[in-house]
Amino acid sequence: MSKTVIVIDSTADLPESLRRELDLHMVPLNVHFGTEVYKDQVDLDSKTFYQKLKASKDVMPRTSQPSPAQFVDLYKQVASPDDRILSIHISSKASGTIQSALIAKSLLPEYNIEIIDSEGLSIHYGMQAVEMAKLAQQGASVEQILEHRKRVKESIEVCFTVETLEYLHKNGRIGTANAFLGTVLSIKPILSIENGMVSGVEKVRGRKKAVKRLVEYIVDKMIDAPGQKLYLGIVQGDAEEEADGIEAELRAIFPKAESIQRFDMGPIIGSHAGPGTVGIIGYKL
Amino acid sequence: MADVTIIDGDTFRQMISAASSYLLDNKERVDALNVFPVPDGDTGTNMSLTFKAASDELGKINSKKVSDLAQALARGALMGARGNSGVILSQLLRGFGNETDSLESLDGAALAKCLSGAAKMAYRAVIKPVEGTILTVAREAGEAALRAAREKNDVLHVLTKFLNAARESLNNTPKLLPALRDAGVVDAGGAGYVVIWEGVFKYLTGDLKAEEKVTVDDTTVFAGVLSEESIEFHYCTEFIIQGRNVPQVDLKDYLGGIGDSLIVVGDEDMVKVHVHTNNPGLALEKALKYGQLMKIKIENMVEQNREAVASGKAAWSANTGAVEFKSTPKQEVEREVGIVTVATGEGITEILRSLGADKIVAGGQTMNPSTADILEAVENCPAKNVIILPNNKNILTTAAQVPSVTDKNVFVIESKTIPQGIKALLSYDPDISPEENVKSMSEAIKEVKTGEVTFAVRDTSMNGFQIEEKDIIGLAEGKIETVGKDVSTVVKELVKKLVDENSAILTLYFGADVSEEAANELLDELQEEYPDLELEMYNGNQPLYYYLISVE
Numbered sequence: 069m070s071k072t073v074i075v076i077d078s079t080a081d082l083p084e085s086l087r088r089e090l091d092l093h094m095v096p097l098n099v100h101f102g103t104e105v106y107k108d109q110v111d112l113d114s115k116t117f118y119q120k121l122k123a124s125k126d127v128m129p130r131t132s133q134p135s136p137a138q139f140v141d142l143y144k145q146v147a148s149p150d151d152r153i154l155s156i157h158i159s160s161k162a163s164g165t166i167q168s169a170l171i172a173k174s175l176l177p178e179y180n181i182e183i184i185d186s187e188g189l190s191i192h193y194g195m196q197a198v199e200m201a202k203l204a205q206q207g208a209s210v211e212q213i214l215e216h217r218k219r220v221k222e223s224i225e226v227c228f229t230v231e232t233l234e235y236l237h238k239n240g241r242i243g244t245a246n247a248f249l250g251t252v253l254s255i256k257p258i259l260s261i262e263n264g265m266v267s268g269v270e271k272v273r274g275r276k277k278a279v280k281r282l283v284e285y286i287v288d289k290m291i292d293a294p295g296q297k298l299y300l301g302i303v304q305g306d307a308e309e310e311a312d313g314i315e316a317e318l319r320a321i322f323p324k325a326e327s328i329q330r331f332d333m334g335p336i337i338g339s340h341a342g343p344g345t346v347g348i349i350g351y352k353l
Numbered sequence: 354m355a356d357v358t359i360i361d362g363d364t365f366r367q368m369i370s371a372a373s374s375y376l377l378d379n380k381e382r383v384d385a386l387n388v389f390p391v392p393d394g395d396t397g398t399n400m401s402l403t404f405k406a407a408s409d410e411l412g413k414i415n416s417k418k419v420s421d422l423a424q425a426l427a428r429g430a431l432m433g434a435r436g437n438s439g440v441i442l443s444q445l446l447r448g449f450g451n452e453t454d455s456l457e458s459l460d461g462a463a464l465a466k467c468l469s470g471a472a473k474m475a476y477r478a479v480i481k482p483v484e485g486t487i488l489t490v491a492r493e494a495g496e497a498a499l500r501a502a503r504e505k506n507d508v509l510h511v512l513t514k515f516l517n518a519a520r521e522s523l524n525n526t527p528k529l530l531p532a533l534r535d536a537g538v539v540d541a542g543g544a545g546y547v548v549i550w551e552g553v554f555k556y557l558t559g560d561l562k563a564e565e566k567v568t569v570d571d572t573t574v575f576a577g578v579l580s581e582e583s584i585e586f587h588y589c590t591e592f593i594i595q596g597r598n599v600p601q602v603d604l605k606d607y608l609g610g611i612g613d614s615l616i617v618v619g620d621e622d623m624v625k626v627h628v629h630t631n632n633p634g635l636a637l638e639k640a641l642k643y644g645q646l647m648k649i650k651i652e653n654m655v656e657q658n659r660e661a662v663a664s665g666k667a668a669w670s671a672n673t674g675a676v677e678f679k680s681t682p683k684q685e686v687e688r689e690v691g692i693v694t695v696a697t698g699e700g701i702t703e704i705l706r707s708l709g710a711d712k713i714v715a716g717g718q719t720m721n722p723s724t725a726d727i728l729e730a731v732e733n734c735p736a737k738n739v740i741i742l743p744n745n746k747n748i749l750t751t752a753a754q755v756p757s758v759t760d761k762n763v764f765v766i767e768s769k770t771i772p773q774g775i776k777a778l779l780s781y782d783p784d785i786s787p788e789e790n791v792k793s794m795s796e797a798i799k800e801v802k803t804g805e806v807t808f809a810v811r812d813t814s815m816n817g818f819q820i821e822e823k824d825i826i827g828l829a830e831g832k833i834e835t836v837g838k839d840v841s842t843v844v845k846e847l848v849k850k851l852v853d854e855n856s857a858i859l860t861l862y863f864g865a866d867v868s869e870e871a872a873n874e875l876l877d878e879l880q881e882e883y884p885d886l887e888l889e890m891y892n893g894n895q896p897l898y899y900y901l902i903s904v905e
Contacts (some may be wrong), residue, residue, distance in 0.1 A: 098435070116621060130395055136443065159760070164437035171431075171444060173757035211547050253704055253860075254889060271779050273905055274858035274887040 072213065073147045074156040074202045077134065077165050080194035080227045081150040081303060081334045086260040088274050090201035093146045095138050097331065100130040108336050109192025117335035118343050119304040126240060129339040139172030152210050154185040156197050156217070158264060159264035162340075166294045183212070184217070187264035190337045191303045192226045204333065220351055225289040227269060228303075229278040235342030248316045257314050258285065279310050283317050291320070296352040297326040305333030306343035314348060357557050358507045361458040362417035364557070366886075369426060372552030373408040377401045379548050381786030385631055386541035399436030404549060406433020407446055420453040422886035423467070427451075438487065438542040445546070448474025449762075459539075461511040465502035468515055469495035487542030494519035519547045523577055535641070537590075537651050538632035541844030543583050579641055586612045586629035589652045590636050592623045596644015597735070598706040598713065601764040601800065605640050691736025694774055695722060695744050695752075698895030701771055703860060708778035711735065717722040718897060721747050724754040731759055738762040738787035740794070744774035746831065764791045769863070770803035772903030804829050804847045825899070833842060840867065840873045840899045848879060852886065859886050862893030862901040 076082070078096040080224045085267045087094055096107040099117070102123055106112035108131075112120075121129060139155070148154050155173075166185055173181040184192035199220045230236065256278035258269040269285070272278045290298060300318055302313035311330065318328055333345055360368070376383075376397075383397025395728040410429025411422055426791065427450035430443035452470035458465055472491035476482050497518030501511045527533040533540055590612075597619045610629030624643075630636055633651045640646055672769040692712040696702050702713050712730035716722035726749075731739045739761050743752040746769045756763040762786060768774040779795040805828045807818045815888045821828060826845035835846040848859065859879065863872040869892065876890045891900055 132395075132399065132436045133440065135432055135441060137432040137434070140431075164440055167437060167440050167478075168434065170480060171440065174478060175431075232624070253708070253775070253779075253891070273779065274889075276887055277855050278903070289418075292501060 069274055070150040071147075072152045072153065072154060072210060073154055074140075074197060074201050074204055075146065075169075076144060076197045077108075077334045078196075078334060079158040079163065079165070079189065080197050081190045081192045081331050081337060083332070085107075085227070086198070087129075089299060090198060090232055091205065092197060092201050093142060095134045095165075095169075097134055097141050097163070097336045098132045099339060101129050102130065105337070109318065109334050111153055112335050114305065114332040114334055114338065117338055121306075121338070121343055128235075129165075130338050131251040133296045134168050136168045136171035136175065138236050140168050143176055143179060147179065149180065152199060153181040154180065154184065154204075154213065155181060155201065156186050156193070156200065156209065158193055159187045159261075160185045160189075161264040162189055162266075171272070183310075185264070186221070188221070188224070188226075188260075189261055189266075190333060190347070191301050191331050192224060192261050194331070195224065195299070195301060195349060195351065196220055219353065220224060223351040223353065224349060225286060225351065226256055226347060226349045227282050228265050228339050228341075229256050229272075229275075229282060230276075230346060231256075231307075232342055233257060233346025235340055247288055256283065274312075279314065282346070282348050283321075286318075287321055288352045290350040290352060293352040298322055298324070298352050299326050299350065300328045301331055301349045302346070303331040303333050303349070304346045305338040305341060308347050314346065318348070355498040358506075359458045359460045359462065360419060360508055360557075362419055362422055365419050365422050365459075366411050368553045368556040369411060369422075369549050370410050372549045373401075373404050374405055375555065376545065376548050376550030380537045382543075383541050383545045383548065386538045386544055386634070394434060396438045397545055398544065399439040400442050400545040400549075401431055402435050403433050403442050403591035405445075406430065409433075415568065418456070419458050420450075420456045423450040423453040438545065441479060441487055441542060442546070444475040444478040445471040445487075447478075448472065452761065459508070461508050462502040464508055465498035465511045468498040468511075471495060475805075485526040485533060485685050486540050487546050489526065489529065490519050490522045490540070490546055492738070493522040499560065503819075506554075506719065509554075509557060512550070512557065516547070516550055516554055519543075523547055535637070535768065537637055537649060538634050539603040586631055587653055588625075588631065588633045589629055590633040590650075591625075591627045592637065592640060592649040593647045594626065594640050594644045595647055597622060597711045598623075598702075599624045599643040600703065604639065604643070608636055610630030625840065628808035670675075675882055684864065688736045688783065690738045690740065690783060690790060691734040692740050692742065692781060693727065693730045693779065694732050694742040694778075695727070695748055696771060696774070696895075698862075698865065698893045700891055700893040701895050701901075704775060704862075705778060708775065709781050709783060710778060715896070716748065717745055718747070721745070721751060727752055728758055731761060731763060734761075735763075738764070739789060740790060741765045741783075742768045742774040742794075744768050744775055761794055765784070766791060766794050766798070768798055770805065771893075772801050772803045772860070773798045773900050776801040776903070777796050778905070800905060802830060802851050804844075804851050804900070805831075805898055805903070806843050806847060806902070807898045808902040809836075839877070841871070844875060844900050844902070845879065845882070847902065848883075851902065852883065856904050857887060858889065858903075858905045860889045860903045860905075862890070862891050864893055864898045864900065866896075867899050 075093045078094055096110045099106045099112055101120060112299050143153055157166045157169055166183060173183055186196050188196060196217050198229060200213050200217050203216050253269045256275055256279060258272055258281050260267050260269050267329050272281050277311050280340050302314050315328060359366060362387050380397035380401040384394045387394045387396040407426045407430035410425045414425050416422060427447040430446045434440045434443040448471040449467045452467040472495040475488055475613060482488050494515045498511050498515040501514035523539050523543045526543055543773060569587055583600045601624060609630050612628045613850060616627040626640060660748045678737055692709055693712045694705055694710045695716045696705055696716045697715055711734045714722045714730045716728050741752045741755060741763060743749050748788055749767060752765045768777050776797050780793045780797040781790055807826060809822055809824045809826055813820050818833055818836045820836055825837050825840050825843045826833050827843045829847060829850050834850045835843055837843040872890055880888050
């Protein structure tokens with residue numbers, strides 16, 4: 069019997085347990101520290117990554133998209149030509165990962181592969197994949213799954229703050245948040261994702277205020293949800309304590325939320341956002 | 354030039370291996386060009402590693418057929434593709450390999466077909482082909498190869514025409530892609546592609562042996578990024594920044610880090626920069642933050658050295674050996690909204706500038722600027738709508754006169770203190786309308802409390818305090834709240850009055866009469882007293898006020 073298989077890449081920042089539970093198959097991107105190369109979330113986990121990041125101050129980690137061959141191999145391994153593969157990936161504006169996936173598709177003409185640009189990063193993208201997987205497990209059709217993905221994406225609100233914009237800047241992934249650069253005062257930016265790129269929301273003085281604003285931002289967008297189910301997620305990279313605080317606050321404000329999940333920001337997104345990044349995502353269905 | 358009429362299997366192996374080493378030896382120079390699609394400077398590295406992986410694949414098969422080898426090359430590239438440029442390269446090689454069909458060897462015509470097929474495949478594979486990249490270079494050069502093959506079915510003839518067209522196309526990339534033009538570089542991926550085929554050409558003409566290490570050459574298109582060991586920094590980069598309050602010290606620090614022979618001269622609105630660097634793009638990008646650039650001139654000093662010797666062989670820019678982009682000499686772009694503010698003290702001024710203030714009128718408590726002073730700043734501010742932040746109660750009324758004496762649309766925000774001015778600027782967004790800015794900036798002012806610590810100029814009695822001349826006085830929101838003999842003690846008393854349970858950040862700007870040590874000592878003491886507050890200390894270098902304090 070033919071099945072629907074969902075393929076993701078490692079920038080979705082979904083833990084292995086969840087990927088296994090939801091049958092999500094992952095292609096890792098690569099993290100480079102100088103000449104060392106690691107497969108993201110395969111031979112480098114978040115914790116080790118942030119330790120390395122701190123230890124190797126002079127070497128900025130670099131990242132690279134998976135090769136087309138990695139996709140070819142995974143597609144062949146998880147599906148047969150009778151199956152349908154839905155391959156959803158990190159925003160094409162932030163990474164060439166989709167490019168590799170598309171080439172893999174062109175190399176496998178006998179396979180039934182749909183490539184989807186999530187226009188998201190980290191769990192903004194990850195949650196789209198999670199929702200698709202939930203439906204796939206319920207036996208929904210490809211059309212239903214894709215339709216559902218669209219709804220989820222349209223409903224998603226996301227905001228995050230970084231300890232410093234230096235990382236986003238150095239890696240060239242700063243998008244329209246560029247205007248937030250170059251100030252003398254220690255400004256903490258409130259950032260979001262718009263059209264597949266990082267965008268600036270506002271400038272805040274001080275880390276605590278920034279974290280407070282994140283919660284306000286999401287509460288403001290999510291509080292009005294008549295008859296809808298509310299899903300919240302918190303993602304952090306080396307900002308565990310702040311994420312704890314946010315979680316406690318969200319649980320108090322949204323006691324009826326369908327789920328409030330925690331995620332670790334993985335090495336790839338972490339390379340670009342830097343340590344001390346924390347963000348909140350919310351959507352209602 | 355000797356005719357090389359065909360490429361057989363052995364030749365193919367050798368030329369690919371030579372090209373791979375050649376690219377590897379030149380990867381840093383390709384990296385340095387990388388500004389598009391993301392300026393992360395790894396195009397050369399990624400392409401060379403991808404090509405190396407492709408080349409290594411040839412060692413795994415025994416065939417002497419070019420078609421088997423070219424297809425193995427494509428397979429290797431596909432598996433080893435690194436980064437965006439590597440993936441595109443893998444598709445070029447895939448297209449090349451497909452065209453070899455089942456050929457034993459390549460003659461000029463077959464080679465041309467492969468070179469053109471490479472580009473076609475790459476265009477098909479890339480989601481959104483962008484002109485001015487490796488794609489353009491591969492396509493235009495591929496077309497030239499087809500034309501050349503019709504003239505003469507000869508491998509070297511085809512390759513020569515191919516390379517000439519590739520160089521020309523590469524040189525043209527900044528005209529097609531604004532990101533390249535702005536950074537003053539040619540496309541990195543395109544450069545990498547040229548290097549590969551140049552390596553092949555050099556091998557076939559005997560200039561380069563397989564696995565031979567060659568980094569210096571005078572015949573290459575890549576002259577632009579090739580080095581002469583004696584010259585550490587290759588690009589003589591000059592430009593003028595016409596902007597607002599250009600921070601020369603910052604600029605010098607940064608440019609000193611990426612080059613030498615540094616000259617930064619001028620005033621705060623017009624700065625001339627001269628630097629020798631390997632990263633002219635970085636220098637330009639940094640400068641762009643401070644204003645618009647004029648008279649940009651980037652010259653390749655290695656190439657200049659060589660020009661006398663080399664006989665006009667194709668260079669990066671075939672004619673001049675220099676990339677020169679003349680910016681149209683125009684007035685500073687008039688923006689929708691600009692900011693004029695009033696302050697004294699280098700540190701304070703620098704902070705206001707960094708937050709987007711266009712013009713800063715010198716002035717403050719005992720040094721009120723005239724309406725004419727503020728008007729002049731407004732007139733010189735490169736914007737149709739100007740927002741004034743007076744930052745002092747006494748200057749509010751002066752500023753209020755300005756709208757009636759200028760044709761510009763002027764708004765005065767009632768900032769009465771420097772911390773209020775800074776807070777207002779934090780909400781400033783040059784991309785939204787002046788009205789929206791006035792609204793959000795005025796709102797923001799309400800979220801900050803100001804403390805000022807200064808000294809009494811005469812004996813007086815005020816707000817219930819008996820004050821003697823030279824006493825240290827602390828004002829909260831403009832009212833005297835504490836009096837003493839010691840600056841730090843007064844600061845602590847004042848902070849006590851300003852901070853409440855909603856406070857999160859305490860910022861202190863120490864003045865010209867306070868030493869950095871004293872300020873840091875006070876900061877430590879305050880941090881101990883208020884462990885839950887975020888404390889920040891900046892050197893405001895303002896006169897009269899020992900400390901300006903903001904509580905948010």
